[in-house]
Amino acid sequence: MIVYDGHCHVASTDFVPFAFVEGVARNVHSRLSARGPAPAPGRIADGYQAQHQDHLADGLVAEMDRAGVDRSVLLVPDFSHRMACPLTPQEMAERHHRIRLRHPGRFWVYMGIDPRHGPENLRFFETVLDDYGFDGIKLYPPCGYSPSDRSLYPYYETCAARSLPVFVHTGPSVPSLDTEPAHPLNIDRAARDFPGVDFVLGHAGVTDVETAAYLAAHRPNVYLDIGGFASSATLPSWPDHLNRLFRMGINHKVIFGTDWPLGRMSGGLRRAVHEVVEGPTVFAGVPRRDRELLLHENLLRVLAPSSRPTSGAPKPPGRSRT
Numbered sequence: 001m002i003v004y005d006g007h008c009h010v011a012s013t014d015f016v017p018f019a020f021v022e023g024v025a026r027n028v029h030s031r032l033s034a035r036g037p038a039p040a041p042g043r044i045a046d047g048y049q050a051q052h053q054d055h056l057a058d059g060l061v062a063e064m065d066r067a068g069v070d071r072s073v074l075l076v077p078d079f080s081h082r083m084a085c086p087l088t089p090q091e092m093a094e095r096h097h098r099i100r101l102r103h104p105g106r107f108w109v110y111m112g113i114d115p116r117h118g119p120e121n122l123r124f125f126e127t128v129l130d131d132y133g134f135d136g137i138k139l140y141p142p143c144g145y146s147p148s149d150r151s152l153y154p155y156y157e158t159c160a161a162r163s164l165p166v167f168v169h170t171g172p173s174v175p176s177l178d179t180e181p182a183h184p185l186n187i188d189r190a191a192r193d194f195p196g197v198d199f200v201l202g203h204a205g206v207t208d209v210e211t212a213a214y215l216a217a218h219r220p221n222v223y224l225d226i227g228g229f230a231s232s233a234t235l236p237s238w239p240d241h242l243n244r245l246f247r248m249g250i251n252h253k254v255i256f257g258t259d260w261p262l263g264r265m266s267g268g269l270r271r272a273v274h275e276v277v278e279g280p281t282v283f284a285g286v287p288r289r290d291r292e293l294l295l296h297e298n299l300l301r302v303l304a305p306s307s308r309p310t311s312g313a314p315k316p317p318g319r320s321r322t
Contacts, residue, residue, distance in 0.1 A: 001277055004296040005064070005072035007167075007202060007227035007257025010099065011054040015076070015092055017083035021045050021052075023174025031233060051261065057099045060260065061106055067270040068277075071106055071309070073257070073299070074099070075167060075202075077140045078112030082177060089117075090124065097132040108307060110136035110167050114143060115151035122154050129162065135307040136165040141186065142177035147199075148189035160196045163304040167200045171207035184212045184224075191219045198302040203227050205245055205254055206235065213245075216253035223302060224250075227259035230272040239281035246283065251290040255298045 009015070025045035032038035039047075054060060057074075064072060076092050079085055087095065089112065096109050111134050113125055128134055137155060139147050147168045159166055170184045184201050191199050198221050204212030205226035212224045226245070229238045245254065256276070260269055276282045276295075283291055300308050 002296040003069045004299045005069050005258050006255040006299045007225050008072040008074055008260045010057050011052045011261040013049055013052045014055055014086050016052055017079050017085050019083040020174055021048050023176055026175055061103050063269040067273040073108045075110050075138045076112040077138055078114045081114050081116055082143045093128045108135040110138040112138045113155055139168045141181035142173035144178050146181050146186045148186055156194045156197050160194055165198045165200055165302040167202055170201045171203045184208050191222050195221055200225055206232050213248050213250050216250045223253045223255055225255040225257040227257040228262050231262045242282045243284055246286045251293050254294055256295050
């Protein structure tokens with residue numbers, strides 16, 4: 001079974017603002033301290049930072065090999081309007097290009113965009129596409145904008161012309177950012193106005209599932225992903241949750257994604273992928289044809305033809321299947 005991961009990040013402090021790490025630490029501390037003594041938020045943040053030293057994605061590729069993941073999408077969020085960032089968007093683009101050259105055939109890249117940078121940012125985005133051949137847009141509405149804001153429409157026109165997908169974070173984020181702009185319904189106007197652009201709602205298979213499923217069922221160009229399923233604090237049994245999702249009749253619209261390195265996948269990428277592919281619960285009663293859609297074919301459908309692997313191309317060496 002071919003497995004593509006449609007939702008990953010490079011585990012590097014070069015790309016994650018420390019303010020974001022502090023927010024994650026506050027949420028973790030709140031959850032742990034309700035049940036007893038907990039590490040101080042600063043200590044949790046230090047641990048999180050220590051886990052984000054995989055600056056060239058070598059560790060991620062090793063995890064993918066152990067888990068049997070052929071390729072992954074690297075998402076490059078732009079937090080710069082709300083948080084001090086270690087690198088500029090231009091520097092992050094160049095670094096992700098270098099990572100992809102270092103690991104040929106293993107990654108797609110969706111570039112982070114914030115529409116408030118002004119018209120020159122559109123030129124930057126188009127230059128990145130021309131120079132690096134990136135594969136889509138990554139939007140992070142919790143930074144304070146709606147994905148249907150008309151300032152984004154020029155970007156969507158570029159995506160329509162190049163057949164590129166738009167990945168939109170949905171659901172909650174860290175305490176200092178906004179939740180309301182990240183509701184799945186906020187994509188509806190843009191999806192209507194740009195029927196030729198595929199919009200992927202990140203995390204929507206885990207949070208706001210009913211709304212996202214409704215949109216995916218009735219908007220031909222709206223998809224959802226399951227990023228963060230193995231690390232969600234609100235799912236007591238994520239295998240049971242995914243099984244219910246995969247019985248909702250929208251398996252042609254769901255993209256497999258882990259949100260690596262979120263929570264280090266509660267035991268590692270291999271463990272999570274093995275539980276999905278080989279475990280007794282996730283695919284119970286799900287036709288094998290649907291499994292192929294969920295694990296790789298749906299992602300290929302939203303990618304531009306130029307981004308799809310060449311049919312019959314050899315797999316990278318050193319692969320191990322779960």
